[in-house]
Amino acid sequence: MPEGHSIHRLARQLGDLFTGQRLSVSSPQGRFSAGAQLLDGRVLTRARAHGKHLYLDFAAPQDPQDVLVMRSHLGIYGAWSFVGDETSAAASSIGAPRRVGERESGSSQAPAVAHDDAGRVVPEAPVGAVRARLAGEHGWADLRGPALCAVETPEEARAAEAKLGPDPLDPDADPAPFLAKAGRSRRAIGVLLMEQDVVSGIGNIFRAESLFRRGVNPMTPGTSLTPEDLRGLWDENVALMDVGVRVGRIITTDPEDRPGIPESEAWPEHANYVYHRHGQDCLRCGATVLKKDLNGRGLYWCPVCQA
DNA sequence: TAAAAATGAGGAA
DNA sequence: TCCTCCTTTTTAG
Numbered sequence: 001m002p003e004g005h006s007i008h009r010l011a012r013q014l015g016d017l018f019t020g021q022r023l024s025v026s027s028p029q030g031r032f033s034a035g036a037q038l039l040d041g042r043v044l045t046r047a048r049a050h051g052k053h054l055y056l057d058f059a060a061p062q063d064p065q066d067v068l069v070m071r072s073h074l075g076i077y078g079a080w081s082f083v084g085d086e087t088s089a090a091a092s093s094i095g096a097p098r099r100v101g102e103r104e105s106g107s108s109q110a111p112a113v114a115h116d117d118a119g120r121v122v123p124e125a126p127v128g129a130v131r132a133r134l135a136g137e138h139g140w141a142d143l144r145g146p147a148l149c150a151v152e153t154p155e156e157a158r159a160a161e162a163k164l165g166p167d168p169l170d171p172d173a174d175p176a177p178f179l180a181k182a183g184r185s186r187r188a189i190g191v192l193l194m195e196q197d198v199v200s201g202i203g204n205i206f207r208a209e210s211l212f213r214r215g216v217n218p219m220t221p222g223t224s225l226t227p228e229d230l231r232g233l234w235d236e237n238v239a240l241m242d243v244g245v246r247v248g249r250i251i252t253t254d255p256e257d258r259p260g261i262p263e264s265e266a267w268p269e270h271a272n273y274v275y276h277r278h279g280q281d282c283l284r285c286g287a288t289v290l291k292k293d294l295n296g297r298g299l300y301w302c303p304v305c306q307a
Numbered sequence: 308t309a310a311a312a313a314t315g316a317g318g319a320a
Numbered sequence: 321t322c323c324t325c326c327t328t329t330t331t332a333g
Contacts, residue, residue, distance in 0.1 A: 002314060003314050006314080052315080052316095073315080073316085074315085074326095075315050075316070075325080075326060075327095076313060076314075076315045076316085076326080076327095077313075077315090077325095077326050077327045077328075078315095078326070078327080079327085079328085096313065096314075096327080096328080097313070097314070128327075128328075129326090129327065129328090131326090131327095144326090144327060144328080145326050145327035145328075146326070146327095147315065147316070147317090147325075147326060148316095148326095194315090194316095196315090196316080203314045203315075204313095204314050204315090205314050206314085207314095250314075275314085295321090296315095296321090296322085297314095297315085
């Protein structure tokens, strides 16, 4: 899936494009028709992310206290795509990549978009299975393939959020619950980092890469790690996910480990240390990177650097 | 055409 | 430990 950094970028982009506007909300595919009807014509007042969950607050135009929350989760396939006119961001897409190392798609050039007499863009016919479409003054956004897309009361949304562990991308996050939960669990740290009620927003790549960078074997039980080890893993994820938010892509290697390759170039084979690099030489020590299945997901690690 | 793969997660067994 | 759901793109036959 798009890991937490993608969802935070989505929150920012949706907020930039739509905040303060009355939106047309629809479900061209039909599977979100009831929810879309509840939101149609409301005003987007806030867009934010916690872990991999996206929260969009919609207020009634006449009553700011009357708020409904659209909560969505992309799962492993979901993605949002955007089309906007010249006053907004150009066309782009954020969500599930279809190839390893694929970056967010996006053109710097604004596409030709039609406007109505009032100056609002006229959305084009939806392509494929569009679960939800949000249309505003300067563009529209299509959501495809989410694992979850629901309309909730603010209380319901808060209850769902309360189940999530701290998010490394939240500047105000308190890592204490993560340190406590992980530190008293005998389960492997490689499993714990993916548990969203332990820590939220980390997916398969950040798990593999943060463990590599800290030299921690993924199968180490949480109880065998010191508080300093766990704090180090938290800090590592804060740093890596922050880069992900800024760049729009998961880049976890240090410059000295990708010699001769400028930042601006595509270098999927050197963007990560171990993720999807099984069978290849470790960028640091030359040992063969390993892969095994752990709870149905690929786990990648260097047996020497992470002994 | 069909199948496989992809940065999840919830629930049954 | 399975099984299932969600969608698009790429690869295989």
